[in-house]
Amino acid sequence: MNIAEFKVDVKKCIGCGKCVKVCPGGILYMNKNNRPEIESVAEFGWNGCWKCQHCLAVCPTAAISVFGLKPEESIMIPDITKAGQIMDSLVVNRHSCRRYKNCNVDKSIVNHMIDLLANIPNGGNKQQVEFILIDDKDKMEYFRRLAYREMEKLAADGIYPKGFDRQSYQQMKKWEKTVRPDMLFCGAPHLLIPHVPLGNGTPQQDAVIAGTYFELLCVSKGIGAVMMTFSLDYLELMPDIRDILQIPHDHYVPMIIGFGYPQITYKRGVQKKLEKKRIKRPFSEIFLK
Template sequence: MTDCPVNILVIGAEPPTVGAGRENDCIGCQHCLAVCPTGAVSVQGKNPDDSLPLHDAALPSLETVELLVKGRRSVRRYRDEDVDRVLLQRLLTSALQAPTARNNHQVAFTVVDRRSDMDRLRRLTMECAAEALRAGTVAADYGYLRQMVEGWQRYEADLLYRWAPHLLVASAPRESAAPFQDTTIALSYFELLARVAGLGVLWNGMAVIALRLFPELRQTIGLPDGQQIGFAMSFGWPAVTYHRTVQHDSVPICWVSETPS
């Protein structure tokens, strides 16, 4: 009862129930189902027996997670190999458990999951960029597109997708409370899960720019209408192995207790 964020549970002679007239106030967080040690509470038709048990012994150590975070790399070299759909489904489903503003869980993942489709998207992107440069419809701020197109036309170098076999685009409804934040958090979850599974990822800002500039790309990958693109990730099996963490300079941390009043 005390863990309910909207305080709609009441208890008396009977087990906990939703207070009269408060049914529509439930935000579906399922805290009541998760927090009850004996699994006595169900909500929205969910059976607590179908949930995974949480035990400290099953969780990774702080040192393990710390190494995972410190050891992450932006991967730009990939094997020419598809990632199995079953593994992808597992990673994406877990990543979508990420928190969202107002608990609305409206983040959508659009996945280019086959190399053949990725090759078509890659060539179409280069064609759209080349045409935009010829027509002068690209702002000067996007000068990198010229380098990208020249590299493709001269050397067939993929400076945008880095020959990654897959692309993941996170989007959310434009009217949602925090579409950019929600999609970024979901992709961060995916990155950590992908890293544990042995995959490499690249936060791909150029892919986001291309998707925003060229409607043909959004249509090609079937991006849902009315969706705001948050960000995109190239990913796949890495063709490079990193053997140690890097050494970033210390970042400033402001401790409020040490701030002069």
């Protein structure tokens, strides 16, 4: 059974066997004609096809298609002599954005970034991460007011997220006059919340990676973003508000990401250096020359 719709153009195939060597499910093999074939598999996942598309991506002659996808429609690998410099720039020029323009990000840009998240690394390629997306500033303002009122009620009763107290709460209130106009969501016009069901695969890692990739995608599009845990911790104290977001209670949520066009733009990257004491190299003594 070929549920993956694995097909080989025998006129293009050169019999290199790369597709067989990169198949994580081990379901491809070279036939007597030195051409790849797929075993009969009846399911997707660990005991079948992983739906990774590695076979399509690795073929040097574009001879393989899978799931009805055409290899010529794939995005090609960038010139590494240029890509490395661009990636370096994106990493050092990412900043947590806490002030935003009061406008929507173009929905076509948002949808494109969300679609790209299908390609992020995840354990066993299980593709379990789900997303709550608020991509309309008016809907976000409605949600912000609901959550903010509830936050103030809790604070009035002396209830704060773990790790916070009245003093730290008041400090964040003070920052609303300068750094952030909204201590709960930083005034972001949009929210993205990655979440994943617990109990299968690598949920915590997958959800964190999803959020991290999305933030970097925002940087590449000139969109400001901020990863927020204060608001996430407060939502844990607001079950009714959390339920509005329709996040299942058995799902892991690592962060809330606010995003939108930045009100203040930066002119250059920062110059942070990783302290050598934070890097451990095991076996150094054993392999001393």
